[in-house]
Amino acid sequence: MSLATAYWNSQIFLTAHRIGLFSLLAKTAKTSEQIAIALNTKPRPTALLLNACVALGILEKDREYYKNAPSTEFFLVPGSPAFMGNAISYSDDLYETWGKLEQCLREDKPMLPPAEYLGSDVEKTRHFVYGMHNRAMGTASALVNLVDLGDRRQLLDVGGGPSTYSCMFAGRYPELKSKVLDLPGIVAHANDIISSMGKQHQVSTLPGDYHTTEFPEDNDVVLISGVFHRESEQDCRKLINKAADSLNSGGMLIISDVFADMGCCSPVFATLFAVNMALTAENGGIHADADVMKWMADAGFTGLEIKKFPPPMPHRLIAGYKQ
Numbered sequence: 001m002s003l004a005t006a007y008w009n010s011q012i013f014l015t016a017h018r019i020g021l022f023s024l025l026a027k028t029a030k031t032s033e034q035i036a037i038a039l040n041t042k043p044r045p046t047a048l049l050l051n052a053c054v055a056l057g058i059l060e061k062d063r064e065y066y067k068n069a070p071s072t073e074f075f076l077v078p079g080s081p082a083f084m085g086n087a088i089s090y091s092d093d094l095y096e097t098w099g100k101l102e103q104c105l106r107e108d109k110p111m112l113p114p115a116e117y118l119g120s121d122v123e124k125t126r127h128f129v130y131g132m133h134n135r136a137m138g139t140a141s142a143l144v145n146l147v148d149l150g151d152r153r154q155l156l157d158v159g160g161g162p163s164t165y166s167c168m169f170a171g172r173y174p175e176l177k178s179k180v181l182d183l184p185g186i187v188a189h190a191n192d193i194i195s196s197m198g199k200q201h202q203v204s205t206l207p208g209d210y211h212t213t214e215f216p217e218d219n220d221v222v223l224i225s226g227v228f229h230r231e232s233e234q235d236c237r238k239l240i241n242k243a244a245d246s247l248n249s250g251g252m253l254i255i256s257d258v259f260a261d262m263g264c265c266s267p268v269f270a271t272l273f274a275v276n277m278a279l280t281a282e283n284g285g286i287h288a289d290a291d292v293m294k295w296m297a298d299a300g301f302t303g304l305e306i307k308k309f310p311p312p313m314p315h316r317l318i319a320g321y322k323q
């Protein structure tokens, strides 16, 4: 029954976020009636939703007053440096898509056409890019501690999305320059994010398609983060080979993603994420880290190692060096 009703939790949380409940309660407590008036909702179901939010630990209640739980205040109120609201909105965008899972199984095609969140639908694209940025503020600050770029000078960030990773590396290594290759509709937002992080002198963007655009040469590091979960083995191998060709001798390739264990039946999050990717990308799914390591070895990379991000982050990276 927990599995059968798990979407109740999601929908309560997503709806509360969508109607602006957590912003309304930023640093303030309100009664159910006050909340219903402010959000233009009906008092009776609003009170039921608020009580469920308390039970789920999202809100706290003191007498008749509701307020954000500390983690809600930290992650879900706009303006907080840890704000995750766009990532939550992107999950909300995918709710109807998940309802088409059976059709996805029968047709083997994404139920949300990738073009929609990769440029053509303005709102979905914004949620996607800023959602990645929200998440990357956490994962990138872990990644910069997992690899040592020493005195490397030029980074190529393939499918770099919002550019958050490149900006974080630029902050850690003031001599490092980075080029972020991504689709034109994404790069438009990335340029704003780079400026907002004050890294426009170190990080630049390169609009293109990583399948067809030639990688710029003379790189000391190539980062491919969050890309392999939308690509087939054949295309992942091609990207590894393109990265190898673009690296200087001794250059480092970092591939970071949600990877599965050998056999792809664990960890749980990775297996669920694989289904999410099947619903949202042509070749979406999950790869095992050991397989990716083998593909890198086949392409001539040495000194290969796998590192796990600190929990609860589900990401892992594989790093290797060009001879």
Ligand SMILES: C[S@@+](CC[C@H](N)C(=O)[O-])C[C@H]1O[C@@H](n2cnc3c(N)ncnc32)[C@H](O)[C@@H]1O
Binding pocket: 118, 132, 136, 158, 159, 160, 161, 162, 165, 181, 182, 183, 186, 208, 209, 210, 211, 224, 225, 226, 227
């Ligand atoms: C999950 S995001 C990862 C973003 C970022 N690297 C990170 O880890 O936060 C995947 C990125 O790949 C980009 N992408 C997808 N297909 C692409 C293509 N054919 N050429 C270039 N970029 C592509 C998407 O626009 C998106 O920014």
